[in-house]
Amino acid sequence: xxxxxxxxxxxxxxxVSKFADYLKDGYLMGSKCxxxxxxxxxxxADCSACMHGEFExxxxxxxxxxxxxxxxxxxxxxxxxxxxxVIGVIDLKDGGRLVAWFGESIPESEIKIGMDLQVVPQVxxxxxxxxxYYTLEKPGTSWNKRPAD
Numbered sequence: 658x659x660x661x662x663x664x665x666x667x668x669x670x671x672x673v674s675k676f677a678d679y680l681k682d683g684y685l686m687g688s689k690c691x692x693x694x695x696x697x698x699x700x701x702a703d704c705s706a707c708m709h710g711e712f713e714x715x716x717x718x719x720x721x722x723x724x725x726x727x728x729x730x731x732x733x734x735x736x737x738x739x740x741x742x743v744i745g746v747i748d749l750k751d752g753g754r755l756v757a758w759f760g761e762s763i764p765e766s767e768i769k770i771g772m773d774l775q776v777v778p779q780v781x782x783x784x785x786x787x788x789x790y791y792t793l794e795k796p797g798t799s800w801n802k803r804p805a806d
Contacts, residue, residue, distance in 0.1 A: 675714065676700050680789050682803040683778050685717040687753060698753025719776035720796065721747035721755070726768055745793050747774050760792030 676699075679686040688700035691713060695706035698717055703710050726745035729736070736742075743759040745768070755776055759768065775798045780789045 679714065680778065681780060683780055683801055685719045685776060685778060686714045687717050687751060688712040689715050696752045698749055698751065698755070715751075717749060717751040717753075717776075719749070720751075721749040721774055721776065723747050723768070723770055723772050723774055723793075724754070725770065726759070728765065743768065745774070747776070747793065749776070755791060757791035757793050760794040760798075762794040762798055 676686060686700055687696055687698035689696045689712060690704035690707060690709050691711040692709035693704060693707045695704050696715065697705050700712070700714060704712065724746045726743055728741055728743045730741045732740035732742070743765055744756060745759060746754055746756050748754055757776060759765070760777060763774075773796045774793045775796050777792050777794045777798055777800045778789055779792055
């Protein structure tokens with residue numbers, strides 16, 4: 658598919674495939690460079706600070722604060738059945754940023770820039786391929802995780 662855009666991804670599948678396993682099991686994972694210690698969310702196959710290719714996965718808490726948000730009333734193709742909806746960008750406490758839908762625990766009238774939020778992965782098990790998205794919920798909201806191996 659990348660050929661359509663004139664780009665080809667040469668990252669070995671095995672280098673990032675564990676991230677997909679973590680997502681399917683309900684974990685929020687970032688990466689930590691084994692050379693310089695820099696952390697990234699979402700995880701990177703190569704360190705964004707020093708480009709070293711060895712890393713370990715670390716679990717993120719999903720806690721963060723709202724930077725900005727917007728309400729979508731005229732959704733793009735493929736999302737029309739969801740509008741209107743509100744999405745936000747948060748700075749994660751553990752590092753990195755994330756874009757996600759606001760979940761049911763936060764009415765639109767209560768959304769404020771700077772408010773504390775909890776990222777909650779929403780995983781769909783009814784299909785074999787991974788289908789996951791994140792919602793922004795009230796702090797302390799929990800979710801199901803499969804037991805770690």
